[in-house]
Amino acid sequence: MATNAAQAENDLVVWTLAWLRERLPPEWAIELSTRGFGAAGGRPDAAIEVRTMNVQSTIAVEAKRSLAPREVDRLLGGVGRTLRALTPVPILVVAPWLSARTRILLAAEGLNYLDQTGNAAIRLDNPALFIRSEGASRDPAPAHRSKARVRGPKASRLVRTLVDIRPPYGVRELAEAAQLAPGYVSQLLDALDEDALVERSRRGRVEEVDVPGLLRRWAATYDVFKANEGTAFLAPGGAAQILARLADPKVARTAVTGSFAAVRVAPVAAPALLTVYCEDGGTLAQALDLLPADQGANVVVLRPFDPVVWVRADESDGVSYVAPSQAVVDCLTGNGRMPAEGEAVLSWMRDNEQAWRRDALPRAPAREIA
Numbered sequence: 001m002a003t004n005a006a007q008a009e010n011d012l013v014v015w016t017l018a019w020l021r022e023r024l025p026p027e028w029a030i031e032l033s034t035r036g037f038g039a040a041g042g043r044p045d046a047a048i049e050v051r052t053m054n055v056q057s058t059i060a061v062e063a064k065r066s067l068a069p070r071e072v073d074r075l076l077g078g079v080g081r082t083l084r085a086l087t088p089v090p091i092l093v094v095a096p097w098l099s100a101r102t103r104i105l106l107a108a109e110g111l112n113y114l115d116q117t118g119n120a121a122i123r124l125d126n127p128a129l130f131i132r133s134e135g136a137s138r139d140p141a142p143a144h145r146s147k148a149r150v151r152g153p154k155a156s157r158l159v160r161t162l163v164d165i166r167p168p169y170g171v172r173e174l175a176e177a178a179q180l181a182p183g184y185v186s187q188l189l190d191a192l193d194e195d196a197l198v199e200r201s202r203r204g205r206v207e208e209v210d211v212p213g214l215l216r217r218w219a220a221t222y223d224v225f226k227a228n229e230g231t232a233f234l235a236p237g238g239a240a241q242i243l244a245r246l247a248d249p250k251v252a253r254t255a256v257t258g259s260f261a262a263v264r265v266a267p268v269a270a271p272a273l274l275t276v277y278c279e280d281g282g283t284l285a286q287a288l289d290l291l292p293a294d295q296g297a298n299v300v301v302l303r304p305f306d307p308v309v310w311v312r313a314d315e316s317d318g319v320s321y322v323a324p325s326q327a328v329v330d331c332l333t334g335n336g337r338m339p340a341e342g343e344a345v346l347s348w349m350r351d352n353e354q355a356w357r358r359d360a361l362p363r364a365p366a367r368e369i370a
Contacts, residue, residue: 232297247318266344
């Protein structure tokens with residue numbers, strides 16, 4: 001088994017040499033290096049020399065048959081830490097495939113990466129070199145194992161709970177708060193832990209949550225205008241005028257999301273499209289004198305994909321707005337300038353956690369999910 005692993009890593013190094021030679025100028029020399037890096041615990045799998053006529057640089061190569069996001073920390077705790085302590089040697093992580101989350105974590109640590117599907121980010125200062133390319137977004141040879149995915153209403157309930165409420169908490173507490181089966185919560189937490197989106201204690205309790213990373217993961221499998229059944233309307237008097245009328249207690253239950261929710265905390269530009277959750281869009285349209293519109297719509301009424309959209313909603317001047325976490329995901333997956341608005345809200349959330357995040361799970365399940 002060890003022999004097979006060593007051979008696989010060696011094959012990756014050989015492939016990396018060929019990959020670099022194909023993309024760099026023919027007068028550049030790309031060769032294996034015999035440079036030593038100290039003690040065995042700090043030696044990389046290989047080293048590659050990049051030489052031009054006047055400049056030479058050495059790249060430390062870490063070849064991995066696979067590298068899950070959680071393993072990035074362990075990689076940094078070994079060879080990466082040793083190499084950084086010695087000299088500023090650039091490190092290149094090579095694998096058959098690297099997930100988007102793994103690539104984000106590697107880049108955040110200033111590590112170069114390359115996988116055999118073409119995902120690459122390689123930078124050298126001397127000689128000056130910058131390569132960036134996109135490869136496969138999904139593993140072309142996934143392991144045959146069951147792994148929970150951040151997709152669908154159940155996952156959204158757990159994500160919203162993890163984001164909206166500060167840890168620590170355990171599996172059963174989370175399951176009760178989100179009204180989910182403990183087995184499902186445990187399985188999804190295992191997947192999130194592997195992707196370094198949550199930090200857990202030895203006993204499995206959630207201790208920390210990567211809020212931006214978790215919301216982005218949810219957004220990768222969600223689309224506000226596809227996950228929710230939407231109907232477009234034209235408000236002759238303008239979207240802002242309709243927003244004010246939502247405060248009328250005679251109007252059906254609503255929760256504003258999208259641009260008009262984002263502008264409350266992170267204004268990017270004057271909002272133009274009013275996006276509203278409502279169980280009965282037809283009744284709402286009749287009450288607000290909205291006209292059906294195939295083009296030029298300024299109001300979209302969404303039938304919620306799950307009651308979680310009502311959870312932890314906030315009211316202002318009689319109008320109900322979705323929680324910031326829901327607004328972020330809805331905006332990130334919307335159209336026009338909505339993704340930029342989602343990023344702005346996410347930035348606000350990072351800087352103002354005390355304004356939106358709750359300190360403890362509710363003692364009883366939220367009625368909105370009943």
